[in-house]
Amino acid sequence: MFLAFYLLIEPPSLTGLDVSKEASRDTLRMFREAHAWLLPDGAHSDDAEGLYVASLTIRLGLLYDGDNGEWGQRGVAYRARHERLCPNGMSPDVFVGRGYYGHYFAWMLQRENDRRTP
DSSP: HHHHHHHHOOOHHHHSOOOHHHHHHHHHHHHHHHHHHOOOGGGOOOOOHHHHHHHHHHTTTTTTOOOOOOHHHHHHHHHHHHHHHHHHOOOGGGGGGGGHHHHHHHHHHHHHHHOOOO
């Protein structure tokens, strides 16, 4: 799921990969399939990490694809469920030792936690 997200959201100048529009459609399909596997229960999941990652990627605009209805609602529901599971936030340490995926989401989560702290 992360690789599909990364290829779709980040520019080729950062990734070093040039994804054509055709490949982007395939990559978006792969993201959606990985999402279905990772969160088969959707917003009823107890997977705080999965909910956080999915909600963040949706908020960053990956899945809107011109229509933020269904995916926008999922993102809001995932975020709400994540916050119920982790009312004091989630530690970025969850992502330690997880390669670039871990580095990417630990950084994003740390920024959110920093905004949370007065």
